[in-house]
Amino acid sequence: MARLLQPVCWRLFPWRGYCSQRTQGELSKGFVEALKAVVGSSRVSTTAIVRDQHGHDESVHRCKPPDAVVWPQNAEQVSRLAALCYGHGLPIIPFGTGTGLEGGVCAVQGGVCINLTMMDRILELNPEDFSVVVEPGVTHRALNTHLRASGLWFPVDPGADASLCGMAATRASGTNAVRYGTMRDNVLNLEVVLPDGRLLHTAGQGRHFRKSAAGYNLTGLFVGSEGTLGLITAATLRLHPTPEATVVATCAFPTVQAAVDSTVHILQAAVPVARIEFLDDVMMDACNKYSKLNYSVAPTLFFEFHGTKEALAEQVQRAEEITQNNGAFHFSWAKEAEERRQLWAARHNAWYSALALRPGSKGYSTDVCVPISRLPEILVQAKEDLKASGITGAIVGHVGDGNFHCILLVDPEDPEELHRVKVFAEQLGRRALALHGTCTGEHGIGLGKRHLLQEEVGAVGVQTMRQLKAVLDPKGLMNPGKVL
The missing domain is CATH 3.30.43.10 (Uridine Diphospho-n-acetylenolpyruvylglucosamine Reductase, domain 2)
Structure with a gap:
């Protein structure tokens, strides 16, 4: 075999x-x-x-x-x-x-x-300290359902209903990262089983403080380690107050450049937006068909604003002015909860919407992140490269923090098409590196980006990672073949 x-x-x-x-x-x-x-x-x-x-x-x-x-x-x-x-x-x-x-x-x-999915208990909730301890089988949706009556929520939302400890292992991000940060910013402590069976509490057993200057940041070491250093068996997470009010807005643009310029201008104007999501025309068409919506088939931004009702009106007005200055059209608000839910459900289903454009294909999702100032340049170039490659694909991203994805549809039985996907993905990754960005904003290195990791952090960086792994996993048994 x-x-x-x-x-x-x-x-x-x-x-x-x-x-x-x-x-x-x-x-x-x-x-x-x-x-x-x-x-x-x-x-x-x-x-x-x-x-x-x-x-x-x-x-x-x-x-x-x-x-x-x-x-x-x-x-x-x-x-x-x-x-x-x-x-x-x-x-x-x-x-x-x-x-x-x-x-x-x-x-x-x-x-x-x-x-680890049978370990699905919420072990401890400390509402006064804005923290919670969960086992690895608890998903972010299950946690937020549990928190509903507490006035608190966990904002990191990668789209899929992922497990929270898995999200910690991959340093997940998502639509709310522009305001609330990624898993790196919201994990306070981890319980980890090391490869030989020893149990480690990365910040000390039972501790859930907001900051510390005590020794090495072991929690940060395991957040993003992708299962290569140990098994996360519990995570202490930072919670946030539920917003008093929420408003969602959408607007379409004549070009990708105009949409991304608006993103940069809104952030430069310090508008406290909670989410800014970009979907290109192909992705909007896919979402309309898959989720039975009727939005313009054009480069589009989805916004979400959190705060008081008075503050929201001012935030939305400022965002609308900026987008209109960049040629936006069809700016609309979604104030009702059901309308907001439908809109974000369509965004979260973008992966499956894209796959439905070409039934029978497999999806390959790129994942790069660049400094905000370089976002217009790389997104416009990515769109041009995608058209030139002849690959069926769509662009979607958390552009509020410089992160976006190209969802490429590929026939795994077609070597020539696979080669074109490989060339495009590597070219995009290297473009991001050349603009002082990263080859992965949230998906991780896994199997497919190990060669780009060395280009990103350098030989000494990879060597240091190998040394850390050799100390914690001297036999190389934890999730071998990934990252390094």
């Missing part, structure tokens, strides 16, 4: 190395029984269909499935599972909701997939 897998992976992803030669089904009966002794027989699976389900995320990246999948119910079981795998030299792949876009859960060397 291993001999068959390598050419398949090479054919699908000719730009990306190779799949491991380690064959499947190597787990001994005794080892599988040892796994069952930790979590129970019903929470261990070696069946092909379950392993396949856990061998990929929402990306086009496909490789080998894990050899077994286990479902622990608490941190103690995770610790025992890690120690067991560590002692047998078996790779460990953490798994949350599987909504990642860079192949972060692919088992390139086989091993044991630890599915």
